[in-house]
Amino acid sequence: MKLEHPHQLILDNVSRFVDLTELEKQKYLSLLTAIKVKKKAFLMQAGEIAKYEYFITKGCLKVYTLDEDGAPHISMFAVEDYWTGDMASFITKEPSRYFIKATEDSELLGISRLNYDLLFQEIPKFERFYRILYQKSLINYIRRSNHGISLTAEERYIEFKKKYPKIVNRITQKDLAGYIGITPEFMSKIITKVNRM
Amino acid sequence: MKLEHPHQLILDNVSRFVDLTELEKQKYLSLLTAIKVKKKAFLMQAGEIAKYEYFITKGCLKVYTLDEDGAPHISMFAVEDYWTGDMASFITKEPSRYFIKATEDSELLGISRLNYDLLFQEIPKFERFYRILYQKSLINYIRRSNHGISLTAEERYIEFKKKYPKIVNRITQKDLAGYIGITPEFMSKIITKVNRM
DNA sequence: TAAAAGTCTTAAACTAGTTCATTTTTTTTC
DNA sequence: GAAAAAAAATGAACTAGTTTAAGACTTTTA
Incomplete structure (x- = not known):
C-alpha cells in the first residue's frame, strides 16, 4: 500500500513501540482526522474542552496559558513528529486553561475522544503504545520540572x-x-x- | 481469600483502573517483594541503577537530587498508597541521580524490572493499568511544572x-x-x- | 538525661530577575 | 514597497529570593 507522507509519518511513530498488521494500520488511520491551521490561527482556546489529541506532520505550534496578569507561560513547542494537546482537558472533559496557536502554517492528524476510547477496544495493542508513550513523556517532564527549579x-x-x-x-x-x-x-x-x- | 493490609491496599489501588480475577490477583502479588526501611535509611542512592518501582503501604519517603553545590532538590514526597522510584533509571537501566530516603519507618511493595516486564506478558491488562496511571501522573506533572514557573x-x-x-x-x-x-x-x-x- | 546534632528564626548585605520607558530593527500587511 | 505592527535591545530603578552568620529551640542518641 502506498501512503502519503503524513500517514507514513504517524505509522512510523507508532511502530517505534508496537507492531501493527496491515489491517490494524488501516483501521487506525480511519480513526484520525486531518487538520490544517494557518500561522497565528488557534487550534484550541482556553475555556474550550479539548476535542482532540494532535500529531504534527508539518509546521510548529505553541501551547500556553495566561496567568492572572495576562502574561503567557508556554508549556511546549510542538513540531513535526510530536504529539500535543491538553491531555488533562481531553481526559477529564473539563474546560482547558490552554491555548494552542500555530507559529507556522501547520498540518496535523487529530484523534477525537470518541475514537481514542474506541481505539483501545478495537486494537488493544494501543494500550501498550500509549503506556510507553506516556512513560517517556513522564520521564521528560520529571527531568524538566526538577531542572526548571535548580x-x-x-x-x-x-x-x-x-x-x-x-x-x-x-x-x-x-x-x-x-x-x-x-x-x-x-x-x-x-x-x-x-x-x- | 483473606489478605493482609499491604496486599489489600495495592489490589485496591490497581482495581481503580482494571478488574483482576482471583487468579490474576494471586499471580500479581507473587511478583511483588515486601520491603521495610527504617527512618533515615536509603531505599536507593544516586549512582545506582533503580532496581524497583515502589508502592508505599506505610510511612513516608522523600525523593531528591543534589545539585552541583550539594543543595537538595526534592522532587516528591511519597506516603501510603503512592507509587515512587526513579522511572528514568528503572526503564533505561542508566545510573540514577536520585536518592530515596525514608523520613519515617516505612513499608513498601517493590516490583523488579524483570517482574515488571513479565507482568505485561502474563497479565496484559497491566498495560492498561500503567497506561492510565502514567496518564494521570503526566497530567499532575504538567500542571506542576507550569505552576512552578508562574x-x-x-x-x-x-x-x-x-x-x-x-x-x-x-x-x-x-x-x-x-x-x-x-x-x-x-x-x-x-x-x-x-x-x- | 545530658550532650550532640539537627532544625528554626532573625537580620543585614547581596544578586538574579522584573518593571517601565524609549529607541532600533525586523516582520507583516495592504 | 510604504506604512503599520510586532519584536528586540538597552538602561535605570526596583523586588523576590539568597547568603552568611549567630542564637534559640527540638530531637536524637548514647
Whole structure:
C-alpha cells in the first residue's frame, strides 16, 4: 500500500513501540482526522474542552496559558513528529486553561475522544503504545520540572539550545522567554551575553 | 481469600483502573517483594541503577537530587498508597541521580524490572493499568511544572498546603523548602508571614 | 538525661530577575 | 514597497529570593 507522507509519518511513530498488521494500520488511520491551521490561527482556546489529541506532520505550534496578569507561560513547542494537546482537558472533559496557536502554517492528524476510547477496544495493542508513550513523556517532564527549579535562567537557555537546536531557530525570542519562564527583556540580555562568550 | 493490609491496599489501588480475577490477583502479588526501611535509611542512592518501582503501604519517603553545590532538590514526597522510584533509571537501566530516603519507618511493595516486564506478558491488562496511571501522573506533572514557573514561592507554599494537607504535618520545613525550591531561611519567613495573615 | 546534632528564626548585605520607558530593527500587511 | 505592527535591545530603578552568620529551640542518641 502506498501512503502519503503524513500517514507514513504517524505509522512510523507508532511502530517505534508496537507492531501493527496491515489491517490494524488501516483501521487506525480511519480513526484520525486531518487538520490544517494557518500561522497565528488557534487550534484550541482556553475555556474550550479539548476535542482532540494532535500529531504534527508539518509546521510548529505553541501551547500556553495566561496567568492572572495576562502574561503567557508556554508549556511546549510542538513540531513535526510530536504529539500535543491538553491531555488533562481531553481526559477529564473539563474546560482547558490552554491555548494552542500555530507559529507556522501547520498540518496535523487529530484523534477525537470518541475514537481514542474506541481505539483501545478495537486494537488493544494501543494500550501498550500509549503506556510507553506516556512513560517517556513522564520521564521528560520529571527531568524538566526538577531542572526548571535548580538552574538559573541562563543555564535553562543553554540547555534548551542544546536539547532542541532545531526549534530555537523557528521561534521568537519572546516565545522562548515565555517557555524559559522569564521576561523578554531578560531573555534579550541573556542571549547577548551568551553570544558574547 | 483473606489478605493482609499491604496486599489489600495495592489490589485496591490497581482495581481503580482494571478488574483482576482471583487468579490474576494471586499471580500479581507473587511478583511483588515486601520491603521495610527504617527512618533515615536509603531505599536507593544516586549512582545506582533503580532496581524497583515502589508502592508505599506505610510511612513516608522523600525523593531528591543534589545539585552541583550539594543543595537538595526534592522532587516528591511519597506516603501510603503512592507509587515512587526513579522511572528514568528503572526503564533505561542508566545510573540514577536520585536518592530515596525514608523520613519515617516505612513499608513498601517493590516490583523488579524483570517482574515488571513479565507482568505485561502474563497479565496484559497491566498495560492498561500503567497506561492510565502514567496518564494521570503526566497530567499532575504538567500542571506542576507550569505552576512552578508562574507562581511565587509563597503561592507555591499555599498551594502545597491546600493540595497535601496531610503531608505538610509529616515533613520538616527544611524538606518542604527543598521541594518548593527555596532556602530553608526563606521558607521560615514565608511560614511566619502566612501564619500571621 | 545530658550532650550532640539537627532544625528554626532573625537580620543585614547581596544578586538574579522584573518593571517601565524609549529607541532600533525586523516582520507583516495592504 | 510604504506604512503599520510586532519584536528586540538597552538602561535605570526596583523586588523576590539568597547568603552568611549567630542564637534559640527540638530531637536524637548514647
